[in-house]
Amino acid sequence: MFTLPRVTLFPLLLLSLPTPLLHADPAPTVVNLWPGAAPGEKGDIGEEKDLSKPTDGTPGGKPVIRLGNVSQPTITIYPAPADKASGAAVVVCPGGGYNILAWDLEGTEICDWLNSIGVTGVLLKYRVPKRTGLEKHTAALQDVQRAVGIVRSRAQDWHLNPARIGVLGFSAGGHLAAAVSNNYVERTYPHVDAADDTSCRPDFAVLIYPAYLTANDQREKNATWLPSIAADLPITAKTPPTFIVMAEDDPVHVENALFYALALKNAKVPLELHVYPSGGHGYGLRPNGHAVTTWPQRAGEWLGKLGMLEKQP
Numbered sequence: 001m002f003t004l005p006r007v008t009l010f011p012l013l014l015l016s017l018p019t020p021l022l023h024a025d026p027a028p029t030v031v032n033l034w035p036g037a038a039p040g041e042k043g044d045i046g047e048e049k050d051l052s053k054p055t056d057g058t059p060g061g062k063p064v065i066r067l068g069n070v071s072q073p074t075i076t077i078y079p080a081p082a083d084k085a086s087g088a089a090v091v092v093c094p095g096g097g098y099n100i101l102a103w104d105l106e107g108t109e110i111c112d113w114l115n116s117i118g119v120t121g122v123l124l125k126y127r128v129p130k131r132t133g134l135e136k137h138t139a140a141l142q143d144v145q146r147a148v149g150i151v152r153s154r155a156q157d158w159h160l161n162p163a164r165i166g167v168l169g170f171s172a173g174g175h176l177a178a179a180v181s182n183n184y185v186e187r188t189y190p191h192v193d194a195a196d197d198t199s200c201r202p203d204f205a206v207l208i209y210p211a212y213l214t215a216n217d218q219r220e221k222n223a224t225w226l227p228s229i230a231a232d233l234p235i236t237a238k239t240p241p242t243f244i245v246m247a248e249d250d251p252v253h254v255e256n257a258l259f260y261a262l263a264l265k266n267a268k269v270p271l272e273l274h275v276y277p278s279g280g281h282g283y284g285l286r287p288n289g290h291a292v293t294t295w296p297q298r299a300g301e302w303l304g305k306l307g308m309l310e311k312q313p
Contacts, residue, residue, distance in 0.1 A: 028111075029077040033146045038073055038127060038139070039189040045071040045129075051100055060286025065103040066096065068128060073143040075150065076123040077158060078111040084118035087161035087312040088303070091122045091147050091202070095171025095211070095282070098136040099129045105284040106170040113285055114168075117300050118309055120160060122151055126176070135232070136212075137172075137179055142189045144180045148200040149187075164308050166204040166240070171252065171282065174210025175230075178260065181205045181240050182233045204306060205242045206299055209281050213256040227255045229263045241270040243302045245295040247279035272302050 037043070051068035058064070080086065092114070094106035101107065103125075111121025126143040130136040148165060155162040169177030184201035207213075214227035229235065242264055246257035254275060261273040279292030287293045303309050 028079075031075050031077065031150065033073045033075060033143055033150065035192065038071065039142055040131065040134075040139070041071055041127075043071065045069045048072070050103075057282070059105060059283050060288060062286065064105045066100040067103040067125070068100040070101065070125055070128050073127050073146075074125045075147050076111075076125070078108075078115055078121035078123065079158070080115050080118050080120045084115075085120070085159065085311065086118040086164070086309045087159065088118070088164035088166070088308045089120040089122055089151055089155075089158070089160045090114055090166045090168045090206070091124050091144065091151060091177075093124050093126065093140075093144060093167060093169035093173030093176045095169065095173040095209075096128060097211075098140065098172045101125065101128055101173075102170070102282070102284070105282070105286065106173060109284060109286075110168065113296055117303070118311065119303070120158065122147065137176060137232070138188070140176050141179050141183060142187075144176055145184065145187050145200040146189070146192070146195070148180060148184075148202060149198045150195045152200075153195040153198040161312060162198075164203055166206065166308070167202040168206040168208070169210065170208045170284065171211045174207040175212040177202070177205050177207055178210060178213060178233055178242075181242065182235055201238070202240050204240050204303070204308065207242060207244045207257070207260075208295060209246050209250055209252060209283075210244065210256050210260070211252045213260040214253075227259045229259060233260075233263075235260075235263045235267050235269070237267050237269065239264065239267060239269045241306060243272045243299055245274045245276075245292065245298070247276045247281070247290065247292045249278050250281045252281055272298075274298055 046069040048069045052066045092110050094101040107123050114121040124147050127139040152162045167177040244257045246254050248254050264271045276292035279290035
């Protein structure tokens with residue numbers, strides 16, 4: 001199984017200091033989502049590995065780990081520092097077109113940022129690529145439903161508030177975060193254990209340059225075409241409060257953000273939408289010279305307004 005531990009490097013000068021002065025971050029914990037094979041898995045996906053190629057892009061001037069062939073889904077728990085911990089946790093869903101996972105760009109780096117604002121990061125390694133004969137997100141939705149349920153069921157063990165469990169996703173992971181925000185009444189897999197008796201409805205959702213939120217794009221065939229919300233996103237008044245960010249020049253099309261936000265508004269779901277004139281797609285939180293990459297500040301402010309960042313007694 002592919003793993004990438006988080007490592008803290010200390011200057012050599014500190015090595016001469018007494019041990020009590022060195023405070024390492026809490027070690028991340030990896031938890032298998034399923035007690036055996038994931039639902040429907042046949043063991044024919046191939047070796048899990050980084051599928052990056054030399055010709056791939058380098059957002060922010062740094063490479064990206066493009067993790068592929070995932071058949072053993074996990075969550076990795078990055079605990080918030082004790083002096084900042086708010087009891088909130090966020091299940092992080094990296095993007096990658098349901099083909100790969102942008103593991104560091106939209107995963108580990110995001111968990112580090114969440115820790116910096118007192119939130120426990122829960123990095124979801126969901127199954128990719130899409131399984132033959134199934135909808136693109138069928139396996140991934142099972143994984144994220146299971147993940148949210150496990151986190152909420154283990155809230156006491158992990159010093160979390162079960163009413164402060166959210167999701168955050170990028171691109172295809174943004175669609176996945178929206179999918180679990182609207183498909184939580186029933187699990188899409190057979191009952192496994194007590195974790196599945198716990199609600200998998202997120203308490204809030206953060207969607208960064210989300211994809212697949214609208215129905216098939218017909219703009220090239222019909223100049224008057226207007227998008228509709230994808231059929232797999234049955235928005236209701238119980239859809240959780242949602243924060244959305246996108247650039248107007250995103251090649252995935254800003255209509256995903258605009259029309260999803262409008263549907264939320266019509267359902268009277270609290271939302272905050274930020275559309276920036278430029279910035280493209282796939283930047284994570286790496287600065288790219290465009291204002292869109294200031295989204296972490298805006299998201300942190302929004303979480304604060306929701307009361308998710310108040311430190312627990």
